[in-house]
Amino acid sequence: MFDAWETAENRCSPRDVRRGVVVCCTVFYCALAWLGKAPPRAAEPRAVVTNSLGMKLVAIEAGAFWMGSPLGEPGRRLEERRHRVVLTAPFYLGAYEVTQQQYARVMVADPSEFRVGGAQAERVTGEKTGRFPVDSVNWHAAVAFCRRLTAVPAEQAARRSYRLPSEAEWEYAARAGTDGIWSFGRRSDRLTRHAWYRRSSGRRTHAVGQKLPNSWGLFDMYGNVWEWCRDWHSADYYPRSPRQDPAGPSTGDARVLRGGGWASGAARCRSAARLRDPPAVGDPDTGFRVVMVVSERESAPGADTSRDEPTGSAALSSGRSRRP
Numbered sequence: 001m002f003d004a005w006e007t008a009e010n011r012c013s014p015r016d017v018r019r020g021v022v023v024c025c026t027v028f029y030c031a032l033a034w035l036g037k038a039p040p041r042a043a044e045p046r047a048v049v050t051n052s053l054g055m056k057l058v059a060i061e062a063g064a065f066w067m068g069s070p071l072g073e074p075g076r077r078l079e080e081r082r083h084r085v086v087l088t089a090p091f092y093l094g095a096y097e098v099t100q101q102q103y104a105r106v107m108v109a110d111p112s113e114f115r116v117g118g119a120q121a122e123r124v125t126g127e128k129t130g131r132f133p134v135d136s137v138n139w140h141a142a143v144a145f146c147r148r149l150t151a152v153p154a155e156q157a158a159r160r161s162y163r164l165p166s167e168a169e170w171e172y173a174a175r176a177g178t179d180g181i182w183s184f185g186r187r188s189d190r191l192t193r194h195a196w197y198r199r200s201s202g203r204r205t206h207a208v209g210q211k212l213p214n215s216w217g218l219f220d221m222y223g224n225v226w227e228w229c230r231d232w233h234s235a236d237y238y239p240r241s242p243r244q245d246p247a248g249p250s251t252g253d254a255r256v257l258r259g260g261g262w263a264s265g266a267a268r269c270r271s272a273a274r275l276r277d278p279p280a281v282g283d284p285d286t287g288f289r290v291v292m293v294v295s296e297r298e299s300a301p302g303a304d305t306s307r308d309e310p311t312g313s314a315a316l317s318s319g320r321s322r323r324p
């Protein structure tokens with residue numbers, strides 16, 4: 001009988017062994033995820049471009065994902081209806097939020113409250129805030145930053161243009177291939193390792209890039225400052241949004257913000273959490289990061305949100321939000 005087991009037909013082939021390993025690993029990881037103890041995903045090597053301003057931008061591939069949150073997710077709001085989204089074009093996304101130093105070099109002025117001379121200077125006494133995220137920036141000013149950066153001769157020569165991310169692009173990047181509450185899992189006690197938020201921030205912003213990134217190399221996607229997206233906000237948009245490259249409603253009275261900020265609770269920092277603010281409002285927990293697109297054509301295209309951008313002082317004025 002034992003001889004029979006030793007026949008070539010009955011020996012485990014290398015393929016059988018590999019299958020066994022894959023099955024065991026899958027069961028193991030599913031079990032950990034079910035228990036909320038999924039190990040952090042290893043960082044995936046991705047192309048990073050450094051532009052003429054010193055900003056690092058991470059290559060994000062086209063792909064599909066589940067946008068929104070499932071029924072039962074803690075902190076979920078009705079507007080987060082889960083749906084499938086396909087992004088058909090690759091893009092680059094800032095590895096960090098735009099900093100005060102970068103903003104000031106492009107826009108000359110800096111609206112930030114968390115800096116010397118700012119309205120909340122006493123909270124950052126003795127600190128160099130150049131690498132803190134720009135705060136108190138309204139949507140119009142963020143769009144103007146993208147346009148002016150696109151017009152920089154070195155960026156034109158490299159055929160690179162800048163804009164705000166669409167809401168779908170932002171969530172796709174924040175999830176980094178995951179579909180849970182946060183890219184690192186579902187345990188809120190781990191958020192302090194990834195985010196400056198209500199329980200970890202000391203009620204102020206912090207230099208970008210100090211917390212753990214997600215597996216695509218993106219820092220501070222949760223917390224520090226809320227990040228403007230390009231889209232108009234509508235609470236009932238998801239059920240009617242196109243599956244492919246959704247760009248938000250055609251009009252509205254508020255723009256989308258994502259990721260939570262230094263004053264936010266854990267629920268507001270979820271991958272699916274949405275916020276809205278009028279575009280002329282810039283709160284001290286509001287900033288942004290940029291998308292970069294490299295053109296194949298001879299001349300780089302301009303930022304594509306100019307139709308909504310006012311000119312002059314209106315672009316830089318800042319009010320306070322009436323957030324829900």
Ligand SMILES: [Ca+2]
Pocket residue numbers: 097220221222223224225226227259260
């Ligand atoms: Ca952020």
